[in-house]
Amino acid sequence: MEKxxxxxxxxxxxxxxxxVDRTEGKKHLVVVDEQGQSHTIHPRQIEYQIPGGSYQSExxxxxxxxxxxxxxxxxxxxxWEIVDGETVTIxxxxxxxxxGQGPEFCYAAxxxxxxxxxxxxxxxxxxxxxxxxxxxxxxxxxxxxxxxLQAEQExxxxxxxxxxxxNTPWLETDKQRLIPLEKFVLQPETPNRPAQELLSxxxxxxxxxGAWQLLVELGHWGIHENLxxxxxxxxxxxxxxxLAMANDYLQDPPxxxxxxxxxxxxxxxxxxxxxxxxxxxGLSVETLEDGRxxxxxxxxxxxxxLRPGDDLDLEARRRSTTxxxxxxxxxxxxxxxxxxxxxxxxxxxxAALSFGVILAPDxxxxxxxxxxxxxxxxxxxxYEDTDEMLExxxxxxxxxxxxxxxxxxxxRVSQGAISIHLPEAVIKVKENDEVFISLLEDTRSRxxxxxxxxxxxxVAGHYGQTHKLPLPxxxxxxxxxxxxxxxxxxPAGPVRDCALRRCMPKSEMTTTPAxxxxxxxxxxxxxxxxxxxxxxxxxxxxxxAHLRGDALPFDENQxxxxxxxxxxxxxxxxxxxxxxxxxWGLEFLRRQGEQPWQALVLRWLREQENMGLILLEELxxxxxxxxxxxxxxxDQLTVQVSHADPRQDIIHFRELTPAESANRD
Numbered sequence: 108m109e110k111x112x113x114x115x116x117x118x119x120x121x122x123x124x125x126x127v128d129r130t131e132g133k134k135h136l137v138v139v140d141e142q143g144q145s146h147t148i149h150p151r152q153i154e155y156q157i158p159g160g161s162y163q164s165e166x167x168x169x170x171x172x173x174x175x176x177x178x179x180x181x182x183x184x185x186x187w188e189i190v191d192g193e194t195v196t197i198x199x200x201x202x203x204x205x206x207g208q209g210p211e212f213c214y215a216a217x218x219x220x221x222x223x224x225x226x227x228x229x230x231x232x233x234x235x236x237x238x239x240x241x242x243x244x245x246x247x248x249x250x251x252x253x254x255x256l257q258a259e260q261e262x263x264x265x266x267x268x269x270x271x272x273x274n275t276p277w278l279e280t281d282k283q284r285l286i287p288l289e290k291f292v293l294q295p296e297t298p299n300r301p302a303q304e305l306l307s308x309x310x311x312x313x314x315x316x317g318a319w320q321l322l323v324e325l326g327h328w329g330i331h332e333n334l335x336x337x338x339x340x341x342x343x344x345x346x347x348x349x350l351a352m353a354n355d356y357l358q359d360p361p362x363x364x365x366x367x368x369x370x371x372x373x374x375x376x377x378x379x380x381x382x383x384x385x386x387x388x389g390l391s392v393e394t395l396e397d398g399r400x401x402x403x404x405x406x407x408x409x410x411x412x413l414r415p416g417d418d419l420d421l422e423a424r425r426r427s428t429t430x431x432x433x434x435x436x437x438x439x440x441x442x443x444x445x446x447x448x449x450x451x452x453x454x455x456x457x458a459a460l461s462f463g464v465i466l467a468p469d470x471x472x473x474x475x476x477x478x479x480x481x482x483x484x485x486x487x488x489x490y491e492d493t494d495e496m497l498e499x500x501x502x503x504x505x506x507x508x509x510x511x512x513x514x515x516x517x518x519r520v521s522q523g524a525i526s527i528h529l530p531e532a533v534i535k536v537k538e539n540d541e542v543f544i545s546l547l548e549d550t551r552s553r554x555x556x557x558x559x560x561x562x563x564x565x566v567a568g569h570y571g572q573t574h575k576l577p578l579p580x581x582x583x584x585x586x587x588x589x590x591x592x593x594x595x596x597x598p599a600g601p602v603r604d605c606a607l608r609r610c611m612p613k614s615e616m617t618t619t620p621a622x623x624x625x626x627x628x629x630x631x632x633x634x635x636x637x638x639x640x641x642x643x644x645x646x647x648x649x650x651x652a653h654l655r656g657d658a659l660p661f662d663e664n665q666x667x668x669x670x671x672x673x674x675x676x677x678x679x680x681x682x683x684x685x686x687x688x689x690x691w692g693l694e695f696l697r698r699q700g701e702q703p704w705q706a707l708v709l710r711w712l713r714e715q716e717n718m719g720l721i722l723l724e725e726l727x728x729x730x731x732x733x734x735x736x737x738x739x740x741x742d743q744l745t746v747q748v749s750h751a752d753p754r755q756d757i758i759h760f761r762e763l764t765p766a767e768s769a770n771r772d
Contacts, residue, residue, distance in 0.1 A: 108136060108150070111161030113170065113210070115154045115217075116146070122154075124171065126162045141167035155217050157210045158198075170211065177205060177215035180222065187226035187236050194233040225249070263308060269325055270309075285327055291318040293338050331540055331694070333432070334754075335686040339679050342426055345441050349422045353441035356412050356419075357448065363411060363458070365479035365651065370461060374504055375405060375484045377451050378493050378556050382535075385429065385438065386450040387638045389459070389484050390559055392507045402511055404462040404563040405482050409440065409449045409637050410647050411458040415660040419444075420644075424669070427676035429639040431684060433534040433542070433691045439639055449638050453487040460634070460647055462563045466511055470518025475566045479651060493552035509551060512558035519561075522627035525586070527604045527611070532727035534691050542695040546727045560635040561626060567646060568630030572620045577663040578632045578649055579642040579670050582621035584612040598741030601722055605709045616642065616670050618663045641673050690753045692728050697751035703763055706732070706744045721746070721760070732760045 108114075112127040116138070123146075125138035131147055138146050143164055162170070186195075186203045195203070200220060201212040220227055220234050225245050227234040237245070262284055268275040284305075291302035295315035303313040311317045322328040336343070345353075373391040391403035413419040423439050430437040438445045451457045461480040467473040488496075496502045497509055520526075531547040547553075564581075571578040588594065588610050597603045611625065620630035637644040648660045661669065706721040709729065718733045721744070732746065745768045746760040 108156070109161075111163070113157040113160065113162045113167070114138065115157075115214075116148055116152050117154060118146075124167045126164050126167065139164040141165075141171075154221075155214070157214050159210050170214075173211045174215050174218070177212065178218055180219060183219055183223055183226050187242070190236050192236055194230065194235045196233055200234065266309060266325065282327075285322065285325075288318040288322055289328075289337070291315050292322065293334060329540075331690075333434070333683075333687055333690075335683045335690070336432070339683050340676070341430060341437060341680060341683060343437055346418075346422065349418050350441055350443075352418050353444050357443050360412060360448065365411070365655065367458065368461065368478045368480045370403065370405070370459075370480045371456060371483040373403060373482065374486075375403075375451075375482050376486050376488055376493075376502075376505065376508075377453070377484050378488045378490060378552060381489045381491075384436075384442075384446040384450075385638045386452065386484075386487070388556075388560065388563075388635050389451045389482060390508050390556075391482075392504050392511075393463075395465075399465055400507060400511070402464045402466065402508065402559070402562070404464070404559050404566075404635070405451065405459040405480065406462070406563065406635050406647075407449055407451050407638055408458040408460045408479065408647065408651075409444070409644060410651060412444060412448065415648055423641050423644060424673065425676070427641045427673040428680050430680045432687045433536040434687075439641065445638050451482065451484050453484045456481055456483050460637075460651065462566045462634075464562060464566055466514065468514075469521075470511075470514040470516075472562075472566065472569070475569070477566065477570055477650060477654065479654065490550060490552040490556075493555070494550050497551050505555075508559065509555045512555040515558045515562055516554065519627045523624075524627035525607070525611070525625040527608050527625075529601055529604050529608065530722065530724065530727035532688070532692065534688050534695070536691055542691055542698070544692065544695055544726045544728070546725075561628075561631075563635050564631045564633050565626075565628050567632040567634040567650065568620055568628065570650065571632055571646075572630040574653060576649055576653055576659065577618040577661065577666045578646050579616050579666070580618065580620045581614055581616050581623060581631050581633055583614040583624045583626070585622075585624045586610045586612055601707060602709055602741045605720075609710070616674060618667050618670070640677075642670065642677075645669065645673075689756070692726075692730075693751050693753040693756070693758050695726075696728075696748045696758065697753060699748065701747055703745050703747050703768060706746045706760075708738055708740055708742045708744065710740060730758060730760070735762065 108127050108130075110127055110129060113124065114127060115122055115124055117123065123140050125140040125146060128137045128139050128145070131137050135147050135149055138148060140146065141164055157170075182204050186200060189203055197213055197217045197220065198208045201208045201216040204216055204219075205212040220229070225237070225242060227236055229235075258280070262278075262281060265275050265277070265281065287299055287301040288305065290297070291299040292315050302318055306313040306317050306321065309321070311321055319328070323330050323332070370391070373393060375389045375391045377386050377389040379386055387407040389405040391405065393401045393403060395401060413423075419440065426437075426439045429439045429445075440449060448457075451459065459480045459482045461478055461482065463476045463478070464472060465474040493505060496505050500506060516524075528549060533545050533547050535543045535545075537543065567578070568580060570576070571580065586607075588607065594603060594606065597606055614623070615621075622629050623631045632646050633640065633643050634646045634650070635643065637647050645661070645666065649666075652659050704723045705725060706723055709720045709722050712718045712720055712731055716733065717735075717738070718731060719738065719740075720729055721732045722729050723746075738744075745763045747763055748758065749761045750759040751757065
């Protein structure tokens, strides 16, 4: 290539015009651009060689200026129509466009063709016009791209406006555009280029923390957004079809397929926490003509309104359980049904599955019956109401039920029942994210209800065992406790109970009965919460079909498969409940600042690192702590939170010295 030849090459994608100065070696050229800067390039880096003339680097600016008037992309459309499908060279295009083939015209033609993505495509050293159909399609794609880019810019403008404190309304599409940010927070280990680009365009840190902060500042997420729930597969909204079906059943219930025993004459008590909305169990006592007393355990009967395999049943199966969080519950059934006709509502005639049990004097089951029923709950009581009645002796029926509950508990203990008593925290988050923690006390009323529910489960299990029904039987292997002399070395109370708890095997669920060690029952089926637990609902389906003389809805294989699927969903719900409770427990402690807490050392986590598990006795919270001195299990400490970050699941305590504790007192 001769000295003075004008060429175009690219530096990092940018066009550069330069004049060939000399060769260097066998393969390279030294060229000089319009700023007088030298570049050493290989000939294959040359994009275009301007024909004719010999140039100096000082001529490049004038050449560029001469070319500028001809760089109108719209002229290519005219040329595309003129060539009518024929291929052209650059000089041909210069002649068509500018009626000349001088250097400026040829370079302008080359420039326009190299920038064009619509009318022509290059084939070797010629340019082929695209078909009219292809041009139409490309125009459409370009229009779509332009609209998308414009929408993105408008979206960014709305984001900036909201970040500046303006009440800019969201568009429906905006929430979809925020999904990459959500995924970046929820799946921080997964690369997320769209989220990173969005954060960078707003000059934000392009990391999951930056995404979370942006979502909070935009008001899209709350500062206490439940990330555990968002990461789970738990459904938080009901499908419109399911809601429509629920409303239809509310207005026009389906025919009742069961013959029900009328028990509306019995005085029936429902006992729950004050906040409970799904009321699924009630208790009665009936004195028979021979003087014996029959205990009635009435369980809500949601199968009155659904059939195996219908939309309501399938929705409940997918959900598997009602999820209880400090901020509220996520029900298994639509609330209009779960808290309405499915619940045992005071003063209303309600469908139930009732377990009538006559106990022997020692607390064993003497006789029982199971029947679909109609009941009319007389009193809606809280646990506190019931404890007060028991203390005052205000209701003879409550006294009688409490008596039999005590007899039952003693009978189960005689059979080898295992009781572990550790404080349990109840965490509630009210309006304005105010956190309350209370201890779940093991009162007479709670013991009464618990024993009656266990009794119902024993009767259901015995019925299934006797009639060889496949039911979701719950069992628990016998625990392998340490030797008694070893346990006696531990302080009595929470420390010893904590050691026992660690030895307790997980309960299991199968379609055949087996012993439940801690309950001391040979067959046990949970049936007392069919509005809240799907396995309880399965038991109702099976038992009621057998009572009617119908074929069972599920054979053993089908039932086992459903148990496995539901158990997986229920475990996920339990995990989210635990994680959420822990988050709000840490948040409560963070807000308490320098508040001192009485702590009991429960057990070692890593003794070699002096790290153990402490129980904050006032709150019922169990948390890890690293000790700064030698500690023994059962030691009482006064501690203070030194650092807490609920979102990072971090909490550190420090022990207060006796002098510090005295000063705070």
